[in-house]
Amino acid sequence: MNEYSLLLISKMTDNKKKRKDQTTEARKRQILDAALSVFSRKGFGEATIVDIAGEAGIGIGTIYNYYKNKEDLLVSLLARNLISDNLNQLLNTTVVQDDKQFMELLLEDRFIFALGKAQELLFLFFEIQRYPKLRRQYVSQVLSPLIDRIEQYIHMKIGPGNFRNVNEKVISRALIGMIIGTMILKRLELRDSPYKKSGIKTISKELSNLVLYGLADKGQCNSAHR
Amino acid sequence: MNEYSLLLISKMTDNKKKRKDQTTEARKRQILDAALSVFSRKGFGEATIVDIAGEAGIGIGTIYNYYKNKEDLLVSLLARNLISDNLNQLLNTTVVQDDKQFMELLLEDRFIFALGKAQELLFLFFEIQRYPKLRRQYVSQVLSPLIDRIEQYIHMKIGPGNFRNVNEKVISRALIGMIIGTMILKRLELRDSPYKKSGIKTISKELSNLVLYGLADKGQCNSAHR
Amino acid sequence: MNEYSLLLISKMTDNKKKRKDQTTEARKRQILDAALSVFSRKGFGEATIVDIAGEAGIGIGTIYNYYKNKEDLLVSLLARNLISDNLNQLLNTTVVQDDKQFMELLLEDRFIFALGKAQELLFLFFEIQRYPKLRRQYVSQVLSPLIDRIEQYIHMKIGPGNFRNVNEKVISRALIGMIIGTMILKRLELRDSPYKKSGIKTISKELSNLVLYGLADKGQCNSAHR
Amino acid sequence: MNEYSLLLISKMTDNKKKRKDQTTEARKRQILDAALSVFSRKGFGEATIVDIAGEAGIGIGTIYNYYKNKEDLLVSLLARNLISDNLNQLLNTTVVQDDKQFMELLLEDRFIFALGKAQELLFLFFEIQRYPKLRRQYVSQVLSPLIDRIEQYIHMKIGPGNFRNVNEKVISRALIGMIIGTMILKRLELRDSPYKKSGIKTISKELSNLVLYGLADKGQCNSAHR
DNA sequence: TATGAATGAGTTTTCATTCAT
DNA sequence: CATGAATGAAAACTCATTCAT
Numbered sequence: 005m006n007e008y009s010l011l012l013i014s015k016m017t018d019n020k021k022k023r024k025d026q027t028t029e030a031r032k033r034q035i036l037d038a039a040l041s042v043f044s045r046k047g048f049g050e051a052t053i054v055d056i057a058g059e060a061g062i063g064i065g066t067i068y069n070y071y072k073n074k075e076d077l078l079v080s081l082l083a084r085n086l087i088s089d090n091l092n093q094l095l096n097t098t099v100v101q102d103d104k105q106f107m108e109l110l111l112e113d114r115f116i117f118a119l120g121k122a123q124e125l126l127f128l129f130f131e132i133q134r135y136p137k138l139r140r141q142y143v144s145q146v147l148s149p150l151i152d153r154i155e156q157y158i159h160m161k162i163g164p165g166n167f168r169n170v171n172e173k174v175i176s177r178a179l180i181g182m183i184i185g186t187m188i189l190k191r192l193e194l195r196d197s198p199y200k201k202s203g204i205k206t207i208s209k210e211l212s213n214l215v216l217y218g219l220a221d222k223g224q225c226n227s228a229h230r
Numbered sequence: 231m232n233e234y235s236l237l238l239i240s241k242m243t244d245n246k247k248k249r250k251d252q253t254t255e256a257r258k259r260q261i262l263d264a265a266l267s268v269f270s271r272k273g274f275g276e277a278t279i280v281d282i283a284g285e286a287g288i289g290i291g292t293i294y295n296y297y298k299n300k301e302d303l304l305v306s307l308l309a310r311n312l313i314s315d316n317l318n319q320l321l322n323t324t325v326v327q328d329d330k331q332f333m334e335l336l337l338e339d340r341f342i343f344a345l346g347k348a349q350e351l352l353f354l355f356f357e358i359q360r361y362p363k364l365r366r367q368y369v370s371q372v373l374s375p376l377i378d379r380i381e382q383y384i385h386m387k388i389g390p391g392n393f394r395n396v397n398e399k400v401i402s403r404a405l406i407g408m409i410i411g412t413m414i415l416k417r418l419e420l421r422d423s424p425y426k427k428s429g430i431k432t433i434s435k436e437l438s439n440l441v442l443y444g445l446a447d448k449g450q451c452n453s454a455h456r
Numbered sequence: 457m458n459e460y461s462l463l464l465i466s467k468m469t470d471n472k473k474k475r476k477d478q479t480t481e482a483r484k485r486q487i488l489d490a491a492l493s494v495f496s497r498k499g500f501g502e503a504t505i506v507d508i509a510g511e512a513g514i515g516i517g518t519i520y521n522y523y524k525n526k527e528d529l530l531v532s533l534l535a536r537n538l539i540s541d542n543l544n545q546l547l548n549t550t551v552v553q554d555d556k557q558f559m560e561l562l563l564e565d566r567f568i569f570a571l572g573k574a575q576e577l578l579f580l581f582f583e584i585q586r587y588p589k590l591r592r593q594y595v596s597q598v599l600s601p602l603i604d605r606i607e608q609y610i611h612m613k614i615g616p617g618n619f620r621n622v623n624e625k626v627i628s629r630a631l632i633g634m635i636i637g638t639m640i641l642k643r644l645e646l647r648d649s650p651y652k653k654s655g656i657k658t659i660s661k662e663l664s665n666l667v668l669y670g671l672a673d674k675g676q677c678n679s680a681h682r
Numbered sequence: 683m684n685e686y687s688l689l690l691i692s693k694m695t696d697n698k699k700k701r702k703d704q705t706t707e708a709r710k711r712q713i714l715d716a717a718l719s720v721f722s723r724k725g726f727g728e729a730t731i732v733d734i735a736g737e738a739g740i741g742i743g744t745i746y747n748y749y750k751n752k753e754d755l756l757v758s759l760l761a762r763n764l765i766s767d768n769l770n771q772l773l774n775t776t777v778v779q780d781d782k783q784f785m786e787l788l789l790e791d792r793f794i795f796a797l798g799k800a801q802e803l804l805f806l807f808f809e810i811q812r813y814p815k816l817r818r819q820y821v822s823q824v825l826s827p828l829i830d831r832i833e834q835y836i837h838m839k840i841g842p843g844n845f846r847n848v849n850e851k852v853i854s855r856a857l858i859g860m861i862i863g864t865m866i867l868k869r870l871e872l873r874d875s876p877y878k879k880s881g882i883k884t885i886s887k888e889l890s891n892l893v894l895y896g897l898a899d900k901g902q903c904n905s906a907h908r
Numbered sequence: 909t910a911t912g913a914a915t916g917a918g919t920t921t922t923c924a925t926t927c928a929t
Numbered sequence: 930c931a932t933g934a935a936t937g938a939a940a941a942c943t944c945a946t947t948c949a950t
Contacts (some may be wrong), residue, residue, distance in 0.1 A: 008297040047360060049275015063936040129414055143418055174426040174436050178408050180417050185407025188355055192369055198399040210400050218444025451912040499812060501727015513913040581866055582808040595870055625876040626888050633863025634856050640807055641859050644821055650851040662852050670896025731924060741932040
């Protein structure tokens, strides 16, 4: 065996390793997807490993080759879907954008998420509460930054010709709550829900108007409400 | 045993029955309260009958004297707390009131509920989805009437000098969603939450302002936002 | 309800409690006996809870009402049978006895145990090694005291007209080893074993002779060995 | 492929086969050694194939190329280590030796084994009982011949100027038991054990003295052994 | 009615074994 | 041959439910 062959082997091993890692990742994703589907439908406590294996189309034991136990599936789901979602991207990129559109973009982005793929993630908001560590992680890594960003935005805009002097803590939470709550309503109303995929843009426009008009400096006009 | 004694017994039985009914109701409530507490903390699937019996300070078997099984506890909780809550009362009584205050009253009432005792009920919004019958019942008996009422209100107010021409379906759901979502945020943020019992009136005032200004006819003033 | 009735109730409760404790103890013993039988036959690792429940004639779940898990059964067996056996009794009572008979009594006592009920306990000597805590406990509470006692005895008897100048550490362990090893041989030979219940007295007499002659001061006669 | 190449192949195959057989044996030994180590540490039931493969530094599947299943590993271990150990050699070679030294040699040989490499084999004495076939094999091929040989020896020496009139069945078993039991005690006492590798010769001398003096004809008193 | 020990169906989890690479 | 991912049979263990007291 000469240097060349060693090199060759080394290359193959690297390739193999890379390919193995890829399939491992694919398999993990496959299992998590199945778990998400089943948890979402039945709830964590009522879902069984057999269900998940069936949904994934694999054997029971295979799941345990990739995840320590059932709880590990939940925790991994949380990490994958709640903690590290694409929100961060939004928060960072929009900083430089025209802040006139900030609210509209944010609402649109979150509504697309909330009325789309997040429908399956809803149960996580519930399960998260039984895992203090995860709850704290979610709050500190996702929720608080989002709230802070909105508060900043509102705070910045308060002043003549812009926003009224509102309590930004309350308003920011109301906005986020509106999104989360809308997500729940859609799941409750199912077919009766007026939210259709096609109309998300319209919806978020409507809602951002509601909010922006609602925040607008009333001094400018003669009292919106009264 | 003579007639007299029979009469006596009959009398006693009546009394006993009445007292028993009272005790029965009290006992059922005691059990449901314990179940609510445990379900809320652990989730339905993770809660055990032993937990609930312990929380209620009674024996395991006793629970089965009042409820058919564990699921019956959940269903009874749903019925007691979500379906027949005091919302109906509100919906009916406010009809006759000055509709200028409708939004404010509604929001205040629902926020008091959402940030107060409903905190424990949150899990029901998630469990409800596993029970199509209950989901339908909740939607038809609680959610839809509430939505309808708000839609009516908005629809009625749309017009010059009042509300802008908004999509009442979307707005009404956003309002309710805002309440539900706020409930969740409070549970997630825990001690960091800015919602305090004392300030609920202020909060609901702030939010009803947001909504009412947001809905206000922009024609009245020279464009709130732009 | 007067004082008397309270007293009466109190009495009943006490009685009930006592009776309950008794049945609890009986049940625990019943389960441990079954576990001992199955472990002894199959070994700890190969024994199943179903086996034990079957042997005890009870349901699977019942075992878990009395023991935390399978390992707890083993540990409890060890505690009951190896640690707190009647050896201590012997060690203490024989102190005052004529020490000429000490060896004979000790051997007889241990052989009755080893060839009798200890046959089922044999596997414990093996399992004990996987539980460092238990091994230490057994060594410190049972084995070391026994060895010490024998060493003392030998040491005391070393001198003209009594025992030769032997290494009491080695001899004492050889004696105990002889008993344990005999136990194993009986289990290996089964029907071919020459040890019968009836003859234990003869056997222990024979062996105590072997030992006592073997230890005897060679000065007494003109050199036994050399 | 022509005749020549076939021949060549045939030659190579022969070589390969031989080398393969060597490798095969080495591999089998490697696996058995690992199995022994793991079984000894954890017990058969608690040991896993993964453990053994890890200990051997090979893949799981490889084990199954050489042994049918886990039980086959145990059975092979028994065959290799208990059944066909070097005892037979001793039994046969010592026959011709001066029987004056028989006991001493036997004890020394067995003690070296018992306190040395047999420490790892101890568990086999326990596992053997779950395999009646193996137990019988061990008894008939190893234990009984050894017992017989000792019995013969004792029997032969009983008489004036030699051994007392002892029960050779009991004594022979006590001797073997002493060795086995000593093995166990060493494992139980671990660091506290007085048996050190260096002193095995002294120990076996001490014990063979014990036995020989113990068996010596007390009546004669002049020279029991010689 | 109140109770909680007994129960086994149903879960989670492990791990020997197979087999495609 | 070597390997280890895939598998499901079998085991441990849980817990809702029953029922005798």
